[in-house]
Amino acid sequence: MINNNEDIKPKGIKIIFDKLSKEEEIIKLLIKAKRSIKLCSYEFNSLPITQVLKSKSGLEIQGIIWNSISNDETRKIIETLEKIKVFKKNHDSSNLMHNKFIIIDDELLITGSTNFTENCLYNNFNDILIIEDKVTIRRYIDYFNYLNKLELYITESKSLVLSDDETS
Numbered sequence: 001m002i003n004n005n006e007d008i009k010p011k012g013i014k015i016i017f018d019k020l021s022k023e024e025e026i027i028k029l030l031i032k033a034k035r036s037i038k039l040c041s042y043e044f045n046s047l048p049i050t051q052v053l054k055s056k057s058g059l060e061i062q063g064i065i066w067n068s069i070s071n072d073e074t075r076k077i078i079e080t081l082e083k084i085k086v087f088k089k090n091h092d093s094s095n096l097m098h099n100k101f102i103i104i105d106d107e108l109l110i111t112g113s114t115n116f117t118e119n120c121l122y123n124n125f126n127d128i129l130i131i132e133d134k135v136t137i138r139r140y141i142d143y144f145n146y147l148n149k150l151e152l153y154i155t156e157s158k159s160l161v162l163s164d165d166e167t168s
Contacts, residue, residue: 014130023121038103038144039063043115045074066097109137
């Protein structure tokens with residue numbers, strides 16, 4: 001087991017390797033969001049993260065998801081995300097988007113090797129880094145905005161009208 005709370009910590013960065021605490025930490029940080037959430041992910045099928053995003057419907061939520069996973073459960077999660085706010089899905093296989101990051105309130109960055117999927121969060125050996133460095137976050141915001149403007153994405157926008165059983 002890797003010790004996530006070692007005595008030597010980089011300033012402004014928290015690193016998590018532990019398979020059981022990555023999603024818990026992401027959810028804890030998303031719950032604290034007050035203004036905005038920007039999500040960019042190669043794959044996404046985390047129902048708990050989806051439920052937190054749904055609960056934050058009053059915030060500005062943007063997302064770019066490639067999502068090569070195609071099963072009924074994942075399709076339902078992606079449909080829920082599309083209903084929350086604008087989510088873009090890349091369908092051009094020559095332009096693979098392989099990022100994995102979340103920006104909260106333009107003040108906190110979650111990134112690393114972990115896709116926001118049940119398999120990556122709980123089964124695979126991955127990491128997440130939680131970064132509070134303003135320069136690094138600004139670069140990720142600029143990168144997100146760049147990706148968001150690219151025309152290789154298909155955009156769907158729907159209003160937030162969800163029943164409780166749509167994401168349970």
